[in-house]
Amino acid sequence: MNAFVTRFAPSPTGLLHLGHAYSAWTAHDAARSAGGKLILRIEDIDRTRCKAAFEQAIYEDLAWLGLTWEPPPRRQSDHFDGYTQALEKLRDKGVVYRCFKTRKEIADEIARAPHLTPDGPEGPQYVGAMLAAHEERSLLAEGAAFAWRLDTSHAVRIAEKTTAGPLTFTEEGAGPKGEHGTIMATPEIFGDPVIARKDSGTSYHLASVYDDAHQGVTHIIRGEDLFPATHLHRLLQAMLDLPAPIYRHHRLITDETGKRFAKRDHAVTIKALRESGETHSSLRRRVGLA
DSSP states (O other): OOSOEEEEOOOSSSOOBHHHHHHHHHHHHHHHHHTOEEEEEEOOOOTTTOOHHHHHHHHHHHHHTTOOOEEEEEEGGGOHHHHHHHHHHHHHTTOEEEEOOOHHHHHHHHHHOGGGOOEETTEEOOOOOOOOHHHHHHHHHTTOOOEEEEOHHHHHHHHHHHHTSOOEEEESSOOTTOOOEEEEOOGGGGOSOEEEETTTSOOHHHHHHHHHHHTTOOEEEEEGGGHHHHHHHHHHHHHTTOOOOEEEEEOOOBOTTSOBOOTTOGGGBHHHHHHTTOOHHHHHHHTTOO
């Protein structure tokens, strides 16, 4: 078994850009330096936005960048059964509940008491509650849509009893404010986040945590924009009895104005840069990896 396993996990919702190249190279270089391995994971749980053409483009772009990974790549859409099992475990522990409120209803509730819902990484820190059993049965009988939300405060209490103290994670890189070393996990910044939906059965948070554990990932190397998610992921790891990997968050690649790249920035997609005459060596120099 390799002592060092990391991963690159893009979503096929558009073409990869220069920022993706930097992140993929950073993970690949770390694995090679440690004598470990890089895993490629295709995070395609969004069956509306994810396209086969974009997935194929990911393979072509990464190969052109000179990256190699442990075959075969893991496609999340092939593993919904595993995510369902993880959700069932959270249900068994009583740390998730069905939320039947629409986005508009939640927005209206927040507007009435904005002082009770400070902003978190994914918007206002909405905190709900489980419905009475008879109300829930009635809505389920009607076929009402719902989302599974994590009862964060309850989960934190259970986790702290299990670990005999506050949850922490190890950061070997740096968060957006320079966070480094042993970090106190504060998943409360998310409020009660959506963990799964009736129609999809999972979320980025649940699927990512499940896959990292089941793929034996020891080091998670990714952009500092995902640093806040680590607080929530650490709690999910504790609730699902999964190991806690080491984290290395890295800087983001931005344009000359300091704006981070997005998939809609077609001029800096790897495909466009390749077609303009750039080489993977010139791109490595451009992002400071030469």
